[in-house]
Amino acid sequence: MHIDSAFGDLAHQLPKGLLARMERAQGTSKSIASEALPRRTFLKMSVASGFALGAYPLVAGAQGAAPAAAPDGLKPFQQPAAFVRIDKDGTVTVTVNRLEFGQGVLTALPMILAEELDADWTRVRGVHGDADAAYVDPVFGMHLTGGSGSIKHSFTQYRELGARARAMLLAAAAAQWGVDPGSLRTENGKVMGPGGKVLTYGDLAEAAMTMPVPQKVTLKEPKDFRLIGKATLRLDARAKSTGTQNFGMDMQLPGMLTAVVVHAPVFGAKLKTVNDSAAKAIPGVKAVFRMPTDRGGEGVAVVAQGYWAAKQGRDALKLEWDTAAVEKVDSVAQLASYQALAKKTGMVKFKADMAPLAKAPKKISAEFTFPYLAHAPMEPLNCTVQVTGQGPDAKVNLWLGTQMPGFDALAAAKVLEVAPNNVKVNVQMAGGGFGRRAVPTADYVVEACTVAKLARAAGLEVPVRVMWSREDDIKGGYYRPLHVHRAEIGFDAKGRVLAWDHVVVGQSIAQGTPFEGFMIKDGIDNTALEGMRDPYDVPMRLSVHHPKVNVPVLWWRSVGSTHTAYVMETLIDEIARATQQDPVAYRLQLLGDKHPRHTAALLLAVEQSGYGKRRLPAGQAWGVAVHESFDTVVAYVAEASITKGVPKLHAVTAGVHCNLAVNPKTIEAQVQGAALMGLGTCLPGAAITFKDGVVEQSNFADYIVARLPDMPRMAVHIVPSADAPTGMGEPGLPPLAPAFANAIAKLTGKTPRGLPFKLA
Incomplete structure (x- = not known):
């Protein structure tokens, strides 16, 4: 990839937090102290409507603003001023540091803050932030909605923001009543005082903004949550379902x-x-x-x-x-060149002794292909x-x-x-x-x-x-890269893998971008290999080739796991079938006691689906897959059939381990949407191809995506947990295609070697 001339010096303007992380990835950073983000002045603005805590300046630390001292040593993203506004009528407006584009953060993040604030949920609203320094991802130190990190990275941040705002409201009430703040309590947008005294948050808002912002706060125990963990309707649901939402x-x-x-x-x-x-x-x-x-x-x-x-x-x-x-890419020639590269060892990520491969009693030799994919969002x-x-x-x-x-x-x-x-x-x-x-x-x-x-x-x-039109969007570039995988696996009659030689060929999405120093190490773009080998402890030699091609590429929902999960989970299933083992039992054996979250998600999906207990209709078969991405494990049990050579997915049962489920309703929707998108990658026509350098597809007539009639019956089950939440926007996609493929393999005796499915 080449950086546009208008963006060429971006690397020199990245936030210090991201640069520090890049340096550490290269072994050059010595102290986490270097990650301190630029700070802005804490604003105390007297606004007649109430407690207006907002990021009013156009200045942003990530946009080159000069650092300014923050009160009490707090960073901009730790100060409630930028995130909470309480009006006289008690309406609480929570500013969200992420883009809402279907994943539900405009509800989930306000839920987290409102939990610790003890706000009246019926009066809570969510709005987008901007490029102010307050709205960076607190982990990466840059403005980012991606990597399924919205809730994972901001869970503690938004809890503390809510707790700090609550402490300021309590301090204001205590000052008005002349009592110790410790004698007061909050409930549903009100402060309760001695002798039955009550003040609403709206009553206290203006005074609360003059109170010091506490550095340290005590957060609730999970057992005391009244919003977090409760299935909650999205705040934007009405506008979107009535067509009144503006984009x-x-x-x-x-x-x-x-x-x-x-x-x-x-x-x-x-x-x-x-x-x-x-x-x-x-x-x-x-x-x-x-x-x-x-x-x-x-x-x-x-x-x-x-x-x-x-x-x-x-x-x-x-x-x-x-x-x-300019290079004029041809998909047929490109695939042939990738297949030739896949026969050679590339830059090595994992090393293992391949000597046992030659004498292994059982072997699998497999080549997989995955095409370019367009993002094709509903809104171009x-x-x-x-x-x-x-x-x-x-x-x-x-x-x-x-x-x-x-x-x-x-x-x-x-x-x-x-x-x-x-x-x-x-x-x-x-x-x-x-x-x-x-x-x-x-x-x-x-x-x-x-x-x-x-x-x-x-x-x-x-x-x-x-x-942009739909045609502009599909022809305009930045695709999920085309990949070819080649695997040579030797194993014994019990399914014990003796040697696994694996080569991946595909463009790097980070090469030539400001993320190169962070994502590429020893020439290897780790996004291309994420999801390989783990969680199965098998002796694997994993290597990669990164050809340079005149096709702009970019991350695509679940990034490398879009292809690595398919390869790993279909090959594991194939070994189980070759050794006459139940695929669930075989996976559990490989997982052992080292991966309890994988085991819990898989067992939950199996139990809820009726796998092994319920007889499927004639012509249908089970398919299973489990995969971790963005620290979340999703297991699918699929029920599928083939009619006149066309595969059909009838039902899917999901077992999800994302630790604490902030909003189970949003998680269910995310898994359903990701599964449908994953299903779309299986359908004939789900590919971007080139002839003489020109993209051959232009709209949904020739670039196929899954539609509602393709959606199977689906049940989503979440493993209970009180641990801090992990990512949820992407993990539901990767295991869908391999679960579907494994069901097809049971029906046909042959695993589809790539996406979209080609059964002929």
Whole structure:
């Protein structure tokens, strides 16, 4: 991958926390103290409506702001000022430091804070944060919604925020009544005092904001939770189910123009000629610009009054492209080259003695293929840009659904030539993303800012909304990489693995990005291999090749586990069948007592499904898989059949071990959605392919995703736990395809060697 010129110096502007972690990964960091994040002044703003605790400045630590001292030694993300606003009527507004794009954080994080605040849940609301330093991921030290880390990383943070705000409310009440704060208690948005005295949080809000922010607070015991762990309806459910929820692409501003961009048919290609006369004649078209695009390419932007006029203008363009200087990928040739590489040992991740392989009594030789995949969120990419003022002091507002607002703000500042702290990121609700809204190059943000800059230069000093179509989205790049796996396994009659030689071939998603130093070690992008070998303690030699290809690639929901789980879980099943062992019993034997969470999730799914106890209808078979990703274990027991050569998934039972379930209803929805997305990877047509460098797919007619009729009956069961929660947005996806495949293998005697399924 190549960093866009507008983003080339991003690595020098990363938050100190992330840089420190990168340094430690390379063995150069000596002290965790270097991870201290930039701090901002604690704001005490007298607001008539109540206790307004918010991140009002446009300055963000991750955007290059100068550090400012914080009171009581607290970091910005530890101060309730940026996260809690209590109005006179008792309404509690909780600011969420993540993007809500379907995973439920706009409910779960307010639940966590409200739990410790003892708020009245019926009066709690959630809103998005921005690129302020307060809203960084407290573990990574950067603005990020990804890696299934929202609840996992912010669980303690939001509990402490709620507890600190509660302590300030208690202090305000104690001062008003002239009593010791220790004599008071809180309940459902009220402070209870001696003699039956009661003050609501709304009554106390303004006084509470003048109280010191406590450094240390005592948190509730899990047994005392009244919100956490309770199945709770999402705060955004009504708006989304009634069609009244606004998303980034719904943005409307006075005088706003809409732009669409023609991208090169081959990544990085240039324009030979542009004939825009017909486009400019379309009613409503205001301007047409030739412009640089992602990865060194060129494109043409059409700016108009509304999307339809812009699209008509774009359709009327007559363009000639120069593709001579760029690689033109062909999927057939690429697959052949990958298969040849897979026969050679690459850069070694795990070492093991392969001598026993030659003499093993039983062997499996297998090759797996996994295609490029588009993210294809329901809402295509979009970004609205408003610039006011002139020169380096100009102010910039961005409206978009983004997983990395800090990165995007830096990119916008670079393109528009303003100071980073002059960029305000207004995070909008997003209609999905699956990683596509977390791009190190900030490609679609850079594009939108470039269009806005050109428009201003042409005298169009109005907000500009740049929108991608579905076709733009599917053809526009940043895919889950194509991978080939090759495995040679030797084992004995009892299923004991003697040697496992495994080679993976696939592009690195981190190479050439600011994450390279963090994610790549000894030339190996660890995201490509996550999920390999573990939890099975088998003697494996694991190696990888990372070819460089003119196809932009990116993380995709569950990242490397999208393919590693399939390979591991189908091969484990195949060994069990070859040695005539029940696949569940064989897995339990391999897990032993070293992986209790895997065992618990698997046994829960087995028990709830009726596996081994219930007789399936004729022509159906069981399939099992279990996989850990993002510290969460998900086990599936699938029931499937094949009719006229077409596999059908009838039912799935899930066993989930995510430690403490903050909102079981959200977890159930996440597992269901991830399972359906995983099922989609199995369906014929679920692949991005290239011919002469051009993406062959353009919309859902030829790029297949799973739809509601494909959804099996599904039951989700959660292993009870009081331990701190782990990630949940992605782990439900990886084990679905192998569980389905293992059922197919029982019916046909042959394991599908890759995705999407090819049974012929």
